[in-house]
Amino acid sequence: MLPPVWPRTIFSGIQPTGIPHLGNYLGALSNWVKIQKDAQPEDTLLFSIVGWHALTLPQRPKLLAQSRRDALAVLLAVGLDPQKSIIFHQDHNPLHTELAWILSCMTPTGKLRRMTTWKTRLAESRNANDESEVDESLLNAGLLTYPVLQAADILVYRATEVPVGEDQRQHLELCRDLAESFNNTYKGRQPMFPIPTSLITPAKRILSLKDPSSKMSKSAANPDSRILLTDTPDEISRKVRAAVTDSIATGITYDPVERPGTSNLLTILAACADEDITLVAERFSGKSHGDLKREVTEAVNGLFERPRAEFERLKQDPGHLDIVARNGASKARTLSAQTMHQLRWRIGLRD
Structure with a gap:
């Protein structure tokens, strides 16, 4: 029997953790817009603000409510179109959590404890490098199980592709494992879920302007x-x-190891201009850091001018944002209801 041909469905999500920075834009948001631009009419694209994931860390309710709305405004401001993509709040669709519970009943806790995020938070809980010194009781259960919710976010729409960064590959592997496990456990005429693959998109790693040994970060x-x-x-x-460069006075070269600050500025410029970084570096070989910084400033201002203005306009129109969120959630619930109706029947929770 030939394997089923699944309709192309792409899902990705963003946490409502404040205004995005340049690294977020160049690493994820601009790629989402490109995915939308390149999509075929029969493709289904879903982009979600994942409010439930934000609850794994303490939140101030009023601030979280505003951050959710700001995140929606950002997605629209950068160019996502509700007529071409389903844009919605994850927490407006309870079927995510229903599927997460079912999948959590199939997920070994040992596998979750081996997830990089859990181990990192354990180490951070006591600022310890040795995992044997940390105390699991300091962390909440949601932090342990949120990779299962991430899997449910994807599988409830039977997504076939997921744009992921390097730090999310382990979570997608868990999702793939759970999809395969469910298909093998609850067999039918065809598998319940496709096995989602990573959608490789060009993503520039933008570093901190003050500490180019680490990524640019909101925190x-x-x-x-x-x-x-x-x-x-x-x-x-x-x-x-004021960005950190280096003490080498003559010339500009791209050398991420020896000249991380200078190389970071070259990376930003190349990404903003959509140019090959080697060609950009060659263009600046006989110039100064002052020349480089002036061009980086112009490029970033040019990149952000339209989405910044659009974001400010959308913030003044909460009624429009509510309509977009409501319509997106309705479409998302319709898609996921089809999945969950079949799934409940297959596992014995029949209506």
């Missing part, structure tokens, strides 16, 4: 280490001028 203590979508042109100029 870094120094706000000048990151460029936010909402930063004004003057703020962007100031942050880029």
